Amino acid sequence: xxxxxxxxxVNQVFEESFEIEKNELAPxxxxxxxxxxxxxxxxxxxxxxxxxxSIKIRDDERVRNIRSLKDIYxxxxxxxEEGVLPKDGK
Amino acid sequence: xxxxxKLFNLKLIFLNTTQYVIYVLYSLLAIPLATIYVMxxxxxxARRSTHRRVRKLIGFWAMGxxxxxxxxxxxxxxxxxxxxxxxxxxxxxxxxxxLDGFLVAHPCRRREVVQVVNVWPxxxxxxxxxxxxxxxxxxxxMPFNEFSSIAKSLIGNGVSIVSFxxxxxxxxxxxxxxxxxxxxxxxxxxxxIVPICISGNEKVLLRGNVMMRPGEIKIHELPxxxxxxxxxxxxxxxxxxxxxxxxxxxxxxxxxx
Numbered sequence: 001x002x003x004x005x006x007x008x009x010v011n012q013v014f015e016e017s018f019e020i021e022k023n024e025l026a027p028x029x030x031x032x033x034x035x036x037x038x039x040x041x042x043x044x045x046x047x048x049x050x051x052x053x054s055i056k057i058r059d060d061e062r063v064r065n066i067r068s069l070k071d072i073y074x075x076x077x078x079x080x081e082e083g084v085l086p087k088d089g090k
Numbered sequence: 091x092x093x094x095x096k097l098f099n100l101k102l103i104f105l106n107t108t109q110y111v112i113y114v115l116y117s118l119l120a121i122p123l124a125t126i127y128v129m130x131x132x133x134x135x136a137r138r139s140t141h142r143r144v145r146k147l148i149g150f151w152a153m154g155x156x157x158x159x160x161x162x163x164x165x166x167x168x169x170x171x172x173x174x175x176x177x178x179x180x181x182x183x184x185x186x187x188x189l190d191g192f193l194v195a196h197p198c199r200r201r202e203v204v205q206v207v208n209v210w211p212x213x214x215x216x217x218x219x220x221x222x223x224x225x226x227x228x229x230x231x232m233p234f235n236e237f238s239s240i241a242k243s244l245i246g247n248g249v250s251i252v253s254f255x256x257x258x259x260x261x262x263x264x265x266x267x268x269x270x271x272x273x274x275x276x277x278x279x280x281x282x283i284v285p286i287c288i289s290g291n292e293k294v295l296l297r298g299n300v301m302m303r304p305g306e307i308k309i310h311e312l313p314x315x316x317x318x319x320x321x322x323x324x325x326x327x328x329x330x331x332x333x334x335x336x337x338x339x340x341x342x343x344x345x346x347x
Contacts, residue, residue, distance in 0.1 A: 017324070
């Protein structure tokens, strides 16, 4: 899955699960401060990302270091490089 | 500094000193009397009634504190009469000043309430003990599941909860982002949400300052958001919806529109 597709799918998660407008989803946006998510929303975000990418990330320590949208894009890209993402790219 | 400024500052120091002395005297009189009253009543009544009594008395004491500031600071309330019909609810308030915990006592006066507070109020001598006895919720002292279970039980027993979901005082007029815990609880319990907007308080008591300045504080109680109106909304959207309702009202209250 290429980076552009990952960005699209992550953004879809924010649009569908949190109804955040597309124009607010810039890579530098901080998840807590700019997008308004809180610690409980992060649980929902992880579940939504797991469903969207067919992955299991709940116990991955790296999730704790995510601060911005760009961090999510990079993290999912890294999972792709590690071969964790399904190859069909759905 | 001009002589006019010096005079103003001296007047301010005098007014503040008087004000704080009255607060202390009032509390020194009111708290022991209320404690004796509650303890005597507790001998002949159920634990639940004692809780109710303590919570009501805290509300009266807090209203007294707000009343003492009246010659100095004008407080204007705009209550919502339709809200008197609803049962236990969750009050969602914006938070600009240390005074807010006292100021919300007036709009909440009809109900038995507990506040969701930070760790530090529990550390204040006497007040901390009273807060514990009243069952005030220390949001940082327990995991969400435990907090949620206590909050649900309170609402189930007809106790309303006052919450400041920004978690801390906002820096100026821009409201901080909301934490969603109370909104998740509201969705589960199905109780009304009453937004409370407080404006002008940020000028009366500046962040990090103990010196109060003369001014006007406005408190508006918005119409309750009933469960039927929000039951199909996800917790994140619900907190954004209520936050936007408060922002809209505050913009008008701050003179922005």
